[in-house]
Amino acid sequence: MASEEKRIAVELSYPIGLAEQVRSAADDAKSFKLECIEVGKYAERLTQMLRTLVRFLTTTPSLYERPIRRVIAEVSKNLDRALTLVRKCKRQSVLRRVVTIVSAADFRKVFGLLESSIGDMRWLLSIFDSENATGIVLSLPPIASNDPILAWVWSYIATLQMAQLTERVEAANELASLVKDTDRNKKIVVEEGGVPPLLKLLKEGASPDAQVAAASALHSLADEQDRVRSIVNELGVQIIVKALGDSPMRVQSQLASLVARMAEHDPLAQEDFARENVIRPLVTILSFETFADDHRDQQLGKQSIHSIVQINKEMEKKSLARPSSRQYSNSSSSSNSHYYYSYYYNAEGSKHRRERENEKPEVKLGLKINCAEALWKLARGSVANSRRITETKGLLCLAKLVEKEEGELRYNCLMTIMEITAAAESNTDLRRAAFRTNSPAAKAVVDQLLRVMGELDSPVLQIPAVKSIGSLARTFPARETRVIGPLVIQLGHTNLDVAAEAAIALGKFASPNNFLRMEHSKTIIEFNGVPNLMRMLRGNERTLVHGLILLCYLALHTSNSEALEQARVLTTLEGVDRNVVGQDPELRELVSKAIYHLNLYCAGAPSQTNTFVP
Incomplete structure (x- = not known):
């Protein structure tokens, strides 16, 4: 900052020198003497202001330079124009006076420019004058009259x-x-x-x-x-x-x-x-206060009154001791997890603990809403950030909030889970680390996603829940059929966006990229998914496309299913709108493969074996 002040002080030396030259040239003028004397007075006034500004710069601890540079440049330009005019008024030859014509209008223009410079300097000094300042200066300097x-x-x-x-x-x-x-x-x-x-x-x-x-x-x-x-x-x-x-x-x-x-x-x-x-x-x-109630309820349910008193005393003692860095970073058991969450409340936040305890509920809720949104935006499209959230026990916290809260907080938590599961879908290591079948956090998340899908009649919440389940399709074993049933039900949802997302999610279970595609396809059919899919094909273009993809997967993996034959899936696929299929070569190829498999395995279809050649 000191070097910045020095550099600006050096820059100020140029307009100060110009002002001195204007004064000197005004004294030497032989024509338009009165006008030149007036220009000299303006220059004298500007010289005083510029020197005052230099003194302010040397005494101001924190300097704001932007307006200074703009005003200095404008003052220098106006002084230079005044100097050029005054120098024309020196004693010169008759020929030079004839060629160089100076008029009163020229002086009026210069007077206006110099007055503007004085106004700019007066405004600039007002914002730097800490002794006389009364607050924010809202007057308008001439340099900013147009803006x-x-x-x-x-x-x-x-x-x-x-x-x-x-x-x-x-x-x-x-x-x-x-x-x-x-x-x-x-x-x-x-x-x-x-x-x-x-x-x-x-x-x-x-x-x-x-x-x-x-x-x-x-x-x-x-x-x-x-x-x-x-x-x-x-x-x-x-x-x-x-x-x-x-x-x-x-x-x-x-x-x-x-x-x-x-x-x-x-x-x-x-x-x-x-x-x-x-x-x-x-x-x-x-997680502030998210786990405290659960822990307190568990203790109340298991302990006598005497034990509760003892537990409270022990917790008060623990709150006075700050945990070591190793305890903080390696807390992995459920007890350590609870200790980690209470760490912020008892130790890290001790400076503001009383304020937090007495804070208004709406402030606490707003803070959680914004933190959940921050985690959502940080996790979006980032495998590394999603991994960090799971490593800080964030999944369990998000699942608890989805269970207990509502409104914007629940929505932000669901969107965070959706981004984490999307990252897990694209990254095998994250998927295996965070969403193991025996992981309590993963189980809690899945339970809440299924609850949102089944119990809440809100497409805004159901869509991220459905997407999240679909992203985890590879993590579910063949025996884990509890997630497929709710998804099949969503195929018949009155909201077409929810139905389309359900078809996309089930498509990830039945996709050729899923090792358990055969088993999952059979489960989808067992949960009566085919009739819902057939109805989806009569929806909009989005439900038609994704419903068609899922139907083709089922046909490829369970071609001899009676449900497909009873629903006349082969006839439906053969009659699909060519405009829809023709726009997507991959979809066209998928439909052709599905028709071939159905022709090959469905008994009783007339001339079906002669329609397509392997």
């Missing part, structure tokens, strides 16, 4: 960077309000250097109000990749993660929402947040 937003942004950022805490909070709130209007305002704030002082305000943690104001402004800016990247480039990810770990709940809520937004719009931010291990505090916050 008032620019002047406001300069004033807000200058206040944010150089004023006292109260004014800085007000400036952050004003910036947050300003950038909500248009993308142009957001672009101006970023280009004029608004991100670093906002991050500084967040990092200092001077007050919760200050952190909330800074996080809110950053959240409004972080809705486009380039602007998110500007936050990342200023080391914003590290600042955000550190503040998230040790702040009051309302600050954490705003920060979790900021993490979600940045991860959504920029893959680099998504990777950086994971590298800074933001997933651990998010899961920890999300």
Whole structure:
């Protein structure tokens, strides 16, 4: 910062030198003397202002340079024009005076330009004058007369960077309000250097109000990749993660929402947040009070009153002792898992523990909603982040919240599970590590997904649940038929999107890529899936295509099934709309194979064996 101040002070020497030259040239003028004297007065005034600005620069601890550079450039340009005009008024030859014509109109133009420069300098000094400042300066300098937003942004950022805490909070709130209007305002704030002082305000943690104001402004800016990247480039990810770990709940809520937004719009931010291990505090916050009730109920159900008193005393003693790093990182048993979740409440969050206990329920709920959304955006399309969530016992926490909560929190948890299962579908190691058949967390997740599908009449929730089950198709053994039945039922759902997703999910069970495709295909037929599929073919184009794919899989793997023959599947496949099939070569080939197999195995079909040649 000291080198920056020095560099600007050097730049200021140029307009100061110009102003001195204007004064000297005005004294030497022989024509238009009165006008030149007036120009000299303007130059003298500007010289004083420029020197005052230099003194401010040497005494201001935190310098905001953007408006200074713009104003200096404009002042220098106007002084240079004034110098050129005044020099024309020196004693010259008769021929030179005839060729070089100076008029009163030229001076009027220069007077206007110099007055504008004085107005710009007066405004600039007002935002740097800490002794006389009364808050945010909202006056309009001439340089920004065509773009008032620019002047406001300069004033807000200058206040944010150089004023006292109260004014800085007000400036952050004003910036947050300003950038909500248009993308142009957001672009101006970023280009004029608004991100670093906002991050500084967040990092200092001077007050919760200050952190909330800074996080809110950053959240409004972080809705486009380039602007998110500007936050990342200023080391914003590290600042955000550190503040998230040790702040009051309302600050954490705003920060979790900021993490979600940045991860959504920029893959680099998504990777950086994971590298800074933001997933651990998010899961920890999300689990706050989620497991406490279960643990308390278990203890109450098994212990006498005397034992309960003893347990409470032991828990109070444990809360005073901070666990070692090895205990924290290697907690794998159920008891260690509960201890891990209570760690944030009893140790890591001791600074704000009382605030958390007394916080309003809506604040706690909002925090969990935002943390779940952040995990969702971090897991989306990322195998590494999905693995990190499962390694921090996040699956069990998500399953519990899906079971207990409702509304937006439940939806965000389901979307997080959907992204994790999608990552597991594409990565064998993650699938085997996180979704083993004997894994309590995996079993809890599957139980809740089935419950959502069967008990909740909400397509918005059922669709991610169906997708998640489909992504886990390879993890279910042949004997695990409890997941196929509910999916078959969804084939007949009145919402066509749910029905289509159910067909896609069942298609992953019956796909040629699934080792147990034969067994799963038979199970789908046993649960009366064929009639539902036949009805799906009369829906829209999406249900037709995915229903057709699943029907072909069933025909390939269970060609001699009586259910297929009774439903006249062969006739249906032969009569499929050629326009639909013709647009997709793979689907056309799949339908041809299914027809061939049905011709080959279905008894009693007239002339079927002569229709297709192997």
